[in-house]
Amino acid sequence: MTDRIVTTLGFDADDTLWQNERFxxxxxxxxxxxxxxxxxxxxxASRLFAIEKRNxxxxxxxxxxxxxxxxxxxxxxxxxxLDPSVVAGVLAMGREMLNHPVELLPEVxxxxxxxxxxxPLILITKGDLFDQERKLAASGLxxxxxxxxxxxxxxxxxxxxVFAMRGDGPDSGLMVGNSLxxxxxxxxxxGAFAVHIPHDLTWLYEQVDEPVDHPRLFIENxxxxxxxxxxxxxxxxxxxxF
Numbered sequence: 001m002t003d004r005i006v007t008t009l010g011f012d013a014d015d016t017l018w019q020n021e022r023f024x025x026x027x028x029x030x031x032x033x034x035x036x037x038x039x040x041x042x043x044x045a046s047r048l049f050a051i052e053k054r055n056x057x058x059x060x061x062x063x064x065x066x067x068x069x070x071x072x073x074x075x076x077x078x079x080x081x082l083d084p085s086v087v088a089g090v091l092a093m094g095r096e097m098l099n100h101p102v103e104l105l106p107e108v109x110x111x112x113x114x115x116x117x118x119x120p121l122i123l124i125t126k127g128d129l130f131d132q133e134r135k136l137a138a139s140g141l142x143x144x145x146x147x148x149x150x151x152x153x154x155x156x157x158x159x160x161x162v163f164a165m166r167g168d169g170p171d172s173g174l175m176v177g178n179s180l181x182x183x184x185x186x187x188x189x190x191g192a193f194a195v196h197i198p199h200d201l202t203w204l205y206e207q208v209d210e211p212v213d214h215p216r217l218f219i220e221n222x223x224x225x226x227x228x229x230x231x232x233x234x235x236x237x238x239x240x241x242f
Contacts, residue, residue, distance in 0.1 A: 004234045005239050006173070009174050010123075010187070011123055012177030016177050031093065047077060051073050060153070062127040070090050108141070108223055109140070122167070175195070178196070180209075182206060195219075
């Protein structure tokens with residue numbers, strides 16, 4: 001038994017532990033350049049985003065779905081009159097993204113190493129199974145996690161299930177992530193604590209309004225602050241009321 005309020009820590013992966021959105025943005029910029037003959041950048045970007053959203057229920061999240069959405073966008077805006085070089089270019093961009101080295105964000109390793117000896121750490125990430133497993137292996141962080149959960153999407157039921165299975169339930173869980181839509185709001189809905197660490201780049205799909213004055217939400221500018229937040233919660237008896 002423990003008198004801790006928070007007993008299990010969950011961490012998002014993309015743009016919380018390592019860079020991700022930057023590679024999507026860079027690739028999207030090159031894709032828009034490739035389609036420059038078929039419209040202005042703003043219009044093409046809007047078409048791509050609309051197709052990405054439409055395809056999420058089919059392809060899910062991740063690079064492969066993004067590549068398929070780029071291909072579909074190119075076919076639509078060109079009325080099917082694509083030069084083979086455009087197809088080859090899109091496929092090459094996808095392969096480059098799938099082979100890109102993993103770049104850890106500052107102080108991620110040090111933070112996880114410090115916390116892993118004190119709390120069970122769970123990696124909770126969504127996206128393509130093969131690619132997320134590749135990035136985790138390449139990151140060198142796998143050994144710091146008590147468990148890894150790669151899910152198709154993140155919802156309140158996802159966090160309730162994971163924290164119940166891997167910890168003492170969502171009331172004693174804390175989720176750390178950069179996305180309000182995927183990492184923070186559903187974790188709070190499940191009854192967990194949450195630490196929002198905004199990233200410089202956030203995909204439009206993930207952008208939602210931040211909740212105001214939620215008693216279990218903490219907003220920090222760096223992952224190294226997570227230990228301080230957990231300590232604060234565990235020392236404050238008032239949090240047992242929530």
